[in-house]
Amino acid sequence: MDRMRELVDLLNRYGHEYYVLDAPTVSDREYDALYDELRALERESGVVLPDSPTRRVGGEPIKAFARHEHIARLYSLDKAVTEDELDAFFTRVEKTVGQVPYTVEYKFDGLTMCLTYENGVFVRATTRGNGAVGEDVTAQVLTIKSYPLSISYKGTLEVKGEAVIRLSVLEEYNKTAAEPLKNARNAAAGAIRNLDPAVTAARRPEILFYDVNYMSEGALFSQREAVEFLRREGFRTFPFLRLCATPEEVKAAIDEIEIERKRIDVLTDGAVVKVDPFSARDELGFTDKFPRWAIAYKFEAEEAVTTVRKVVWQVGRTGKLTPLALVEPVELAGATVRKATLNNLGDIRRKDVRVGSRVLIRRSNEVIPEILGAVEHTGKSMEIAPPAACPYCGAPVKEEGANLFCPNRACEPRIAAQLANFARKDAMDIEGFSEATATQLIRTLGVRHCSDLYFLDAEQLSSLEGWGEKKTQNLLAALERSKTVPLERFLLALGIGGVGKVASRDLAQRFLSVEALAAATEEQLVGMENIGEKTATDIRAWFSDPENAAEVARLFEAGVRPFMPQRQAAGAFAGESVVLTGTLSSMPRSRAQQEIEARGGTCQSAVTSKTTLVVAGEAAGSKLAKAQKLGVKIVGEEEFLRMLGQADA
Numbered sequence: 001m002d003r004m005r006e007l008v009d010l011l012n013r014y015g016h017e018y019y020v021l022d023a024p025t026v027s028d029r030e031y032d033a034l035y036d037e038l039r040a041l042e043r044e045s046g047v048v049l050p051d052s053p054t055r056r057v058g059g060e061p062i063k064a065f066a067r068h069e070h071i072a073r074l075y076s077l078d079k080a081v082t083e084d085e086l087d088a089f090f091t092r093v094e095k096t097v098g099q100v101p102y103t104v105e106y107k108f109d110g111l112t113m114c115l116t117y118e119n120g121v122f123v124r125a126t127t128r129g130n131g132a133v134g135e136d137v138t139a140q141v142l143t144i145k146s147y148p149l150s151i152s153y154k155g156t157l158e159v160k161g162e163a164v165i166r167l168s169v170l171e172e173y174n175k176t177a178a179e180p181l182k183n184a185r186n187a188a189a190g191a192i193r194n195l196d197p198a199v200t201a202a203r204r205p206e207i208l209f210y211d212v213n214y215m216s217e218g219a220l221f222s223q224r225e226a227v228e229f230l231r232r233e234g235f236r237t238f239p240f241l242r243l244c245a246t247p248e249e250v251k252a253a254i255d256e257i258e259i260e261r262k263r264i265d266v267l268t269d270g271a272v273v274k275v276d277p278f279s280a281r282d283e284l285g286f287t288d289k290f291p292r293w294a295i296a297y298k299f300e301a302e303e304a305v306t307t308v309r310k311v312v313w314q315v316g317r318t319g320k321l322t323p324l325a326l327v328e329p330v331e332l333a334g335a336t337v338r339k340a341t342l343n344n345l346g347d348i349r350r351k352d353v354r355v356g357s358r359v360l361i362r363r364s365n366e367v368i369p370e371i372l373g374a375v376e377h378t379g380k381s382m383e384i385a386p387p388a389a390c391p392y393c394g395a396p397v398k399e400e401g402a403n404l405f406c407p408n409r410a411c412e413p414r415i416a417a418q419l420a421n422f423a424r425k426d427a428m429d430i431e432g433f434s435e436a437t438a439t440q441l442i443r444t445l446g447v448r449h450c451s452d453l454y455f456l457d458a459e460q461l462s463s464l465e466g467w468g469e470k471k472t473q474n475l476l477a478a479l480e481r482s483k484t485v486p487l488e489r490f491l492l493a494l495g496i497g498g499v500g501k502v503a504s505r506d507l508a509q510r511f512l513s514v515e516a517l518a519a520a521t522e523e524q525l526v527g528m529e530n531i532g533e534k535t536a537t538d539i540r541a542w543f544s545d546p547e548n549a550a551e552v553a554r555l556f557e558a559g560v561r562p563f564m565p566q567r568q569a570a571g572a573f574a575g576e577s578v579v580l581t582g583t584l585s586s587m588p589r590s591r592a593q594q595e596i597e598a599r600g601g602t603c604q605s606a607v608t609s610k611t612t613l614v615v616a617g618e619a620a621g622s623k624l625a626k627a628q629k630l631g632v633k634i635v636g637e638e639e640f641l642r643m644l645g646q647a648d649a
């Protein structure tokens with residue numbers, strides 16, 4: 001019996017180190033050997049200690065969930081979605097208790113759980129349910145290991161946590177699952193509320209604990225003390241908990257969460273703000289629905305469900321046909337969404353998307369949201385048939401792997417996309433040149449290649465509909481300016497398949513000139529860190545194509561001169577992560593980026609906790625506000641030019 005106690009304590013300690021602290025001190029083999037020894041002793045004696053880790057297997061499937069009444073009601077939180085609503089909360093609190101410290105924590109998007117302990121032993125796990133009555137999911141929760149089976153506190157205790165499935169775990173699960181799980185929140189709820197504990201175990205949920213809901217004896221806790229208590233007793237908590245002295249500090253902490261939450265492995269949908277001291281909470285009390293001392297600040301929804309109306313196929317610059325779903329308009333992250341992308345035919349089949357079906361869409365970093373998968377089909381749902389011919393030029397479509405291609409090099413949207421890619425800000429940076437301009441020039445002036453742009457004259461342009469003197473001169477000036485271009489941006493402008501910004505930069509640094517890259521062998525290319533075999537083949541094929549070679553020659557003939565900027569590791573911006581915002585009067589943003597990078601700095605597109613410097617020009621907006629909130633160093637244009645060494649003395 002002594003040995004049994006010893007083994008249980010030892011295994012529980014190792015389990016805590018592994019599952020709660022992420023810091024194992026023994027190998028899996030050592031753990032397994034001790035576990036087997038304990039199992040043998042239990043079988044022999046017929047005794048299983050109440051906190052034995054062998055109880056964590058969860059047992060046989062159950063017929064139904066028993067209802068269970070919570071000892072103390074599990075309140076949900078009042079919500080704020082705007083800063084005004086948040087301010088109203090602070091005003092209400094301060095009217096009653098004056099200025100108090102607040103805590104700010106992540107709000108996880110999963111299933112709220114309540115775990116009960118009696119005499120220091122885990123007895124039950126329930127879902128929140130309606131707050132008064134939940135479902136008994138003890139068998140399911142026993143398969144989870146992020147909490148202790150025995151604790152040092154001996155009174156009756158109920159603790160609150162959120163059951164979640166880590167995004168990486170979900171991804172891993174979906175790689176082999178017969179039925180992929182679309183969304184981490186539903187996956188977590190489905191894992192816990194499954195009658196078979198084996199299913200719960202297979203989906204590997206965990207619980208992140210954040211509050212004490214009831215304790216029969218002992219002093220009552222502030223929020224900070226409650227979380228410290230949970231950590232001491234061996235519950236898994238999330239490391240982030242910010243104590244804030246003022247509403248301003250609360251808002252700064254919320255901003256921090258809004259940025260950082262994209263990087264963490266758990267789905268979150270907001271921040272939770274609580275009055276910290278217990279005495280102030282007691283005074284504030286509860287409404288009939290919510291505590292008056294806490295509020296959930298919800299970020300804008302990132303996912304929504306809508307219906308697919310139609311699918312159209314767009315031709316890109318490589319001739320690839322990309323399906324675009326037109327959907328019933330739906331609100332998502334503060335905008336009305338009417339279109340959503342599906343990557344290719346393979347994607348449509350894998351996600352089982354049909355016209356007329358309800359689908360889940362998610363906001364992504366791209367402008368157009370992505371379809372994650374079908375939620376349900378209706379009687380009217382129809383399979384999406386791939387087109388046999390290009391919808392623009394009628395050429396028979398070629399199928400390559402999961403993709404469809406229009407093989408016609410003269411296909412209009414294909415040329416338009418090539419021109420737009422060539423002109424984009426981070427490529428040739430031809431100001432004021434849009435895809436609509438491209439289409440007009442193709443139709444009226446017969447533009448076929450990017451190099452054709454440099455041979456247009458004022459007479460031709462000003463004859464076009466909607467083109468006055470000013471517009472014509474602006475485009476010609478922008479074209480002239482674009483001729484002197486850093487090599488990496490020129491390579492991006494060429495639009496070689498698989499060669500994006502990172503690859504362009506690496507190729508420029510490795511080969512230093514277009515000629516050297518054109519002569520590079522596949523072996524040299526594959527030898528580079530960020531170039532795969534497919535991209536290497538594409539690069540070789542692109543430069544071997546006589547039409548492309550002629551195009552490069554014609555660009556040079558037009559006066560385009562790619563150059564290699566001199567990098568100075570110890571320049572004025574060495575080690576700085578810089579964000580540019582607003583308009584600089586002295587240079588376009590792309591030029592400013594290039595100047596910063598030439599002096600050892602790196603440029604970012606958004607202000608994050610890693611940002612060290614913000615350059616703010618005219619009419620700087622939300623990025624400047626965010627930088628001020630995060631306390632990042634900000635300089636204006638004059639100071640920026642001084643740092644570049646260009647300002648007048």
Ligand SMILES: [Zn+2]
Pocket residue numbers: 315390391392393394395406407408411412
């Ligand atoms: Zn076509």
